[in-house]
Amino acid sequence: MRLPDKSCKIASAIAKIKPGDRVMIGGFGVPGTPMTLIQALVDHGADNLTIIKNDANEPGMGIDHLLQSGQVSRLITTHLGLNTHAISLMNTGQIKVEFNAQGILAERIRAGGAGIGAVLSDIGIGTELAMGKQVVELAGKPHLVETALRADVALIHADRADIFGNLAYVATAQNFNPLMAMAADCVIAETETLLPLGGLAANAIHTAGVFVDHVAELAELSKEYAVVQR
Amino acid sequence: MSSAKERMIARAAREIAPGMVVNLGIGLPTQVVNHLPRDFPVCLHTENGMTGIGPTLPPDQADRNLIDAGGSYVSTVPGSAFFDSATSFAMVRSGRLDLTMLGAFEVSASGDLANWKIPGKFSPGVGGGVELAQKARRVVVLTTHTDRAGNPKLKETCSLPLTARACVARIFTDMAVIDVTPRGFVLVETLGGIPAAEVAEATGAPLLLPDTDLPEFEASHGR
Numbered sequence: 001m002r003l004p005d006k007s008c009k010i011a012s013a014i015a016k017i018k019p020g021d022r023v024m025i026g027g028f029g030v031p032g033t034p035m036t037l038i039q040a041l042v043d044h045g046a047d048n049l050t051i052i053k054n055d056a057n058e059p060g061m062g063i064d065h066l067l068q069s070g071q072v073s074r075l076i077t078t079h080l081g082l083n084t085h086a087i088s089l090m091n092t093g094q095i096k097v098e099f100n101a102q103g104i105l106a107e108r109i110r111a112g113g114a115g116i117g118a119v120l121s122d123i124g125i126g127t128e129l130a131m132g133k134q135v136v137e138l139a140g141k142p143h144l145v146e147t148a149l150r151a152d153v154a155l156i157h158a159d160r161a162d163i164f165g166n167l168a169y170v171a172t173a174q175n176f177n178p179l180m181a182m183a184a185d186c187v188i189a190e191t192e193t194l195l196p197l198g199g200l201a202a203n204a205i206h207t208a209g210v211f212v213d214h215v216a217e218l219a220e221l222s223k224e225y226a227v228v229q230r
Numbered sequence: 231m232s233s234a235k236e237r238m239i240a241r242a243a244r245e246i247a248p249g250m251v252v253n254l255g256i257g258l259p260t261q262v263v264n265h266l267p268r269d270f271p272v273c274l275h276t277e278n279g280m281t282g283i284g285p286t287l288p289p290d291q292a293d294r295n296l297i298d299a300g301g302s303y304v305s306t307v308p309g310s311a312f313f314d315s316a317t318s319f320a321m322v323r324s325g326r327l328d329l330t331m332l333g334a335f336e337v338s339a340s341g342d343l344a345n346w347k348i349p350g351k352f353s354p355g356v357g358g359g360v361e362l363a364q365k366a367r368r369v370v371v372l373t374t375h376t377d378r379a380g381n382p383k384l385k386e387t388c389s390l391p392l393t394a395r396a397c398v399a400r401i402f403t404d405m406a407v408i409d410v411t412p413r414g415f416v417l418v419e420t421l422g423g424i425p426a427a428e429v430a431e432a433t434g435a436p437l438l439l440p441d442t443d444l445p446e447f448e449a450s451h452g453r
Contacts, residue, residue, distance in 0.1 A: 028278040028315070031295045054315070081354035082301060090353075102277060102358040103319020110316045123323065124360055126395045159295075171295040171312055172278050178314045206314075227292045227303065 003164040003197055006215050013188045013214040014040040021046065021152040024109065024184055025053040025063060026177035029082070032169065033062045034157035034190045035224040041155070042069050050074040052109070052151055054102065054176050056086035061224050067095065076149070078102040101129060104146050106179055111148035113182025113211075118147045154184035158207070158215075161191035162198070165212030166205045174206065181207045188214045192221065234404035234421055235374070240265045241419075242331060242372055242402040246272055250328040251321075253277070253362055256300040258372045259331035275327060277358035279318045282310030299358065322361045330366035332359065334373040334401075336388040339435040341398040341410040343371065344390035356393070363394035375403035375432050382434030384408065384415060405429050413438055422446040 014037065017023065023041070027033025042065045051072050057064050066072050067086055074096045080086045090097045100108065107119045120143040124130045134145040156177050158167040167189055169177055181187050189207075194217035239258060243265035246252055251273045254260050263283075266272065274283040276298040283298060284305035292303030321327065336344040343363050346356045363369055373383055384401065400418070401408045406429045407419040416438045420429055426444060430437040 028299075029297055029301050031278075031297055077355060079355035079357035081357070087354060097355075099355040101356055101360040102315065103322060103361045106315040106319055121323070123364060127360065127392045129356065129360060169312075171293060172276075172280055172297055173295040174312055175279050175315050179316055225294060227289050227294045228301075229289050 003209070005163045006165045006209070006213060007163045007194060008214040008216050010037060010040045010190065010216045011043070013216065014044045016186055017041060017044060017046045017049075017153050019046045020048045022050040022052065022150075024149075024151040024154040024176075024180040025051060026154070026156050026175065026180050027057075027062065028054050028172065028175035029057070030061070030225065030228060031171065032157050032173035032175045032177050033057060034155045035062060035222055036218055037155040037157075037188060037190050038063055038065060039222070042066060042071070045069075045071070047071040048073050050076065052076040052105075052149060052180075054078050054105065056080045056083040058082045058228070059085045074098070076100065076105070078105050099129075105149075106176065108146050108149040109176065109179045109183045111146075112150035113179060116148055118145050120144070121146055149183065151180070151184040152186065154180040154187045156181045156187060156189040156207075156212070158189050158191040160193045160195060160200055161189060161212075161215050162195045162200045162209070163215065164197060165189060165207075165209035165215045166200050167191070167207040167209070167212060167215075168200060168204050169206050178207045182211050186214075187212045188216070190216050190218055192218055232404065237421060238372060238402050238404050241407065242370065245331070245370055245400070245402075246270075246329065248272065251275055251281070251326055253322070253327050253330040253366065255330065255332040255359070255362065257333045259333060260298075260300060260302070262331060262372070275318075275321060276304075277315070277318055277322070277362075279313050279315060280304075280310065281321075282307050284310070319358065319361055322358070323365045325365060325367055327362070327366040329368045329370065330362045331370050331372055332363060334371045334383060334398075335377075335390050337371055337373070337384050337398050337401055337410070338388045339384075339386055339410070339414040341396045342388045343369070343393045343398050344388040345393050347391045349391065359393050363397045368399050369397045370400040370402065371398050372402045375405040375429070382432060385434035405432060408433075408437070411438075416440060417444065419445050
């Protein structure tokens with residue numbers, strides 16, 4: 001038996017994204033952000049997107065290109081502190097922003113990927129983060145119902161992958177990537193190194209290839225992947 | 231940085247006991263690590279998926295894939311571990327953090343913390359702050375005693391949106407160390423030379439004095 005080959009051209013995988021889609025994008029700051037897939041989505045042009053991502057990168061980097069091109073109508077995120085452009089789009093009503101507590105965003109995505117409808121948590125009780133959320137009493141204490149998040153497409157950055165879509169991450173580039181790679185109907189991964197079957201040791205795999213639909217090797221790393229000079 | 235702020239940070243470093251797992255919030259708290267003795271046994275956690283943070287690195291020595299939650303380039307130490315964001319916050323919510331040090335816009339006399347939003351002015355999102363404030367075993371705050379206009383940041387009640395209720399145990403400021411107790415704010419130490427009455431004047435809620443003499447800050451770690 002032989003595992004299927006899911007290696008692809010980036011443009012043809014990204015072409016599956018439709019206007020109005022919900023798109024999860026991995027990364028926390030630069031590490032783990034799939035800069036090349038994001039650029040391909042800008043080139044593809046699908047708009048009215050809901051982007052689910054921890055942060056909005058920095059002006060002129062990462063998903064800021066999608067904000068600049070006007071393709072984003074809604075952003076589900078945790079923190080925009082490093083992107084003044086995203087904050088001004090939010091303040092002028094050009095994008096809708098939903099803030100989540102960071103670990104709750106992670107759990108909602110994890111639940112989506114695990115086939116669970118919601119998780120219960122006491123995070124944010126007594127603050128405005130609880131507003132509008134269903135409250136359930138559990139063991140005598142109030143808990144918020146945090147609904148699962150899924151997406152039409154997830155864009156993932158891996159360090160190494162094989163052609164079946166098994167993925168491995170490095171350092172703090174892991175962050176939301178393995179969670180989002182489980183939580184979308186179509187998962188597209190870019191990888192710095194693409195290996196043949198067997199090239200990635202079974203014990204070294206973070207995301208099992210079953211979750212991944214398309215995997216593409218990066219021909220080069222653009223300057224956006226580099227250390228940010230502040 | 232003013233020497234009072236520097237002494238506040240140095241004093242806060244003595245809050246870290248050997249063996250602790252600690253998360254240092256963005257801003258002033260991050261600088262606390264500079265005042266720990268080299269080889270001090272502590273495990274630093276960062277929300278973006280790492281335990282065992284090593285020294286901060288300048289850009290020319292940095293690993294592009296290795297940052298802390300504030301975006302600073304950091305390094306590993308022997309025994310460092312990487313994990314995903316769900317695992318990172320599992321550690322936070324399940325009580326694995328012995329201590330977190332956070333910044334503040336306001337702290338109330340009952341320990342409520344507001345540090346993420348100033349409606350109409352500053353609303354970048356809450357990040358991991360809610361979970362840190364609500365679930366670390368001990369939450370201490372580092373802040374200037376007053377805002378730039380001289381208004382107290384320690385108040386009877388917070389007027390800004392809360393990060394978490396009744397979470398703060400101790401506050402380190404550029405004037406004093408103050409505990410949050412069931413009786414309200416209690417002055418623990420003053421920065422050398424500042425009279426207790428001056429600290430009370432700059433505090434927006436009653437400030438109780440301890441029964442014993444007030445010690446003054448010691449800037450060194452004392453080890």
